[in-house]
Amino acid sequence: MSKEEGYKKLIKKVILLIFVLFSLFLLTGGLIVYYTINPSFFNNNTESNITINIPIDEDEDRIENGIHLRTGLIDDEGLMTVVNNCTNCHSSKLIIQNRMTTERWNTTIKWMQETQNLWDLGKNQEVIVNYLVTNYPPKDIGRRAPLQNINWYELKE
Amino acid sequence: MSHSYCNISNKPKVLEIVIYTDFLLRTYNLIILKRRDFINKATLSSFATLIGADIIFGSNLLEGYTPVAIQNPDPFKLFNKHKDMIVLNDKPWNIEAQAHLLDDKITPNSCMFIRNNGLVPEGIDAKKWTLTIDGESVKKNKTYTLAELKSKFKQYTYQLTIECGGNGRSEFNPTAKGNQWTVGAVHCASWTGVRLRDVLNDAGIKKNAVYIGFHGVDVHLSQDPTKEPISRGCPMQKALQDETLLAFKMNGEDIPLIHGYPLRLVAGGWPASVSGKWVNRISIRDKVHDGTKMTGDAYRIPCNPVAPGEKVKDKDMCIIESMPVKSLITYPKSGAIIKEGRSLNIRGHAWAGELEVAKMEYSIDFGSTWKSCTIEKPSNRLAWQHFNASVSFPKKGYYEIWAKATDTNEKAQPMLLPGWNPKGYLNNACHRIAVKVN
The missing domain is CATH 3.90.420.10 (Oxidoreductase, molybdopterin-binding domain)
Known part of the structure; x- marks a missing residue:
């Protein structure tokens, strides 16, 4: 009898052990799955690792005085197509600085597709180029423009 | 100041791929890589998800290098630059x-x-x-x-x-x-x-x-x-x-x-x-x-x-090989107003690509007459050379001081723009500053 009881106790112990191990396994598994989905949960310092400047504006595409604030681009037909296709790799500052004809913009787009990984713009290309030549048309500045934006000041020596 | 590079664009397909890659990456990292490494890469990939999927190649970036894509928006502090420097472009800088x-x-x-x-x-x-x-x-x-x-x-x-x-x-x-x-x-x-x-x-x-x-x-x-x-x-x-x-x-x-x-x-x-x-x-x-x-x-x-x-x-x-001869008037700043009868000391630098600057001149009458400046020898070959001159003005009015350097091959800076070229290189036209005599 005592031998049988002892055996039963052993079995119970083994079952308990298996149960505990299985629970631990489940718990670990669960944690791993959770960790996969939300790794930052276990890292209190994650916040300092990820510093991303998300515009605080509720409307990140806010327009004031005809200017798209986030990019500085003029608000006109095609604006968001330009923003979405042309400000991913480079800043809008590069667009605003440059004034070109339809032909030269198309050449530039082709160059960006060949060397800068720009995607096929499809029908959007016409929208984009129309926007650019309408809002940033070439200016004839002659062979040498007069000095501009002079900030006058008294020179003391 | 807001940022053009935080643009969330509508590219659902790319986004899908990124989220998928992101998941695979995380699982892979979890099993194989060390935790610290994991956090870096996970950060990069969640970052990609956030900014609209442009860091598709995030996990392939050169080991040890992460791009300064999202960075301190104040370039003057970031790069220790003078407040009067002009930012032409912020991506790339x-x-x-x-x-x-x-x-x-x-x-x-x-x-x-x-x-x-x-x-x-x-x-x-x-x-x-x-x-x-x-x-x-x-x-x-x-x-x-x-x-x-x-x-x-x-x-x-x-x-x-x-x-x-x-x-x-x-x-x-x-x-x-x-x-x-x-x-x-x-x-x-x-x-x-x-x-x-x-x-x-x-x-x-x-x-x-x-x-x-x-x-x-x-x-x-x-x-x-x-x-x-x-x-x-x-x-x-x-x-x-x-x-x-x-x-x-x-x-x-x-x-x-x-x-x-x-x-x-x-x-x-x-x-x-x-x-x-x-x-x-x-x-x-x-x-x-x-x-x-x-x-x-x-x-x-x-x-x-x-x-x-x-x-x-x-x-x-x-x-393009050697750059052409050129000069800058660095003092005074354009826009100086001075009193009649006073002379004005100007100074600046001149350089000539592979060559040396042999002669330095200035004009206050749009190139009609030229007067010479004192020009120093370069401290070593290919260093710019310093010039100065004392300028007097005949009467009150608006003036422009034009600077013209001439190199050892007797080539001088043009007063108008030099030859046009598709990308606008090598503009070595005379530098000009505005001066008013009251």
Whole structure:
């Protein structure tokens, strides 16, 4: 009898052990799955690792005085197509600085597709180029423009 | 200030791929990689998800380098620049000086222009930095640590004028594509390093060597790790000059990150793009180097003069070598108002690419008459030269002071824009400042 009881106790112990191990396994598994989905949960310092400047504006595409604030681009037909296709790799500052004809913009787009990984713009290309030549048309500045934006000041020596 | 690069665009397909890749990456990292590594990569990939899927290649980025894509929005603090510097572009960073900021004989970091073709690398460890010499025309590939370069080869210090090929682009008509530099994409700092020649000779140069091409660790704007933002070079003759350095110090200190820390090329007198930043490999080529921005319209001009706006065939474009003669009036700042009867002391710098400036003149009547300035000898070859003059004005009124340098080949700066070219390079027209006499 005592031998049988002892055996039963052993079995119970083994079952308990298996149960505990299985629970631990489940718990670990669960944690791993959770960790996969939300790794930052276990890292209190994650916040300092990820510093991303998300515009605080509720409307990140806010327009004031005809200017798209986030990019500085003029608000006109095609604006968001330009923003979405042309400000991913480079800043809008590069667009605003440059004034070109339809032909030269198309050449530039082709160059960006060949060397800068720009995607096929499809029908959007016409929208984009129309926007650019309408809002940033070439200016004839002659062979040498007069000095501009002079900030006058008294020179003391 | 808000940021164009936090743009969440509607590219659902790419986003899907990124989320999928992101998941795989996380699982992979969880199982295989260490936790710290994991967090870095997970951060990068969640970051990609956030900004709209542009860092598709995030996990493939060069080990140890992360792009400064999202960074301190204040470039003046970020790069220790003077508040009057002009930001032309913030992705990639392109910042220029104004003439009056360049008054120092040796340009301090705060007033040096910044030109980038790609994204600034981050997380550089100088202790682990190596430079490899390879290419068709090297006798044997050789790799040096930074410490080896510093100890094995003799060090030299030179003041070297570096000017962006596109400095002055904004004045071309028809307009030329690119950052619209005015006058401030030039500087003359003091550079310390080893001669490129000594290192190339140590590795061994084959007789058929034609050109060198540099490679750096900056990141392509598209984040594509298979693309280099810029990989230019120069003919062997320039590479082997005394003053062509592999530099690790600028004005006596470690080169600031934005100017190429921990190692860069410095080739004075040639377009600044020859002076590659963050250089970790130099190839000795048996042909003209064909890296990024060596071909097409980049740093090339029509071999023969063309009419403004004319189309130029690729085969008719030639690589820019020495920069042309040029000068800047750095004092006073344009816009000075002075009292009648007072003379005005002006000063500035002049340089002439591979050559020296032989003569320096100024005009207060739009080039009708010229008077000479005192011009100093350069402190070493390829350093800019300092000039000064005392200017008197005959009567009250509006004046412009024009500066004109002439090089040792008797070529002077033009008063109007020089020959038009598709990308607007080499504008060396006379610098002008406005003065009023009351």
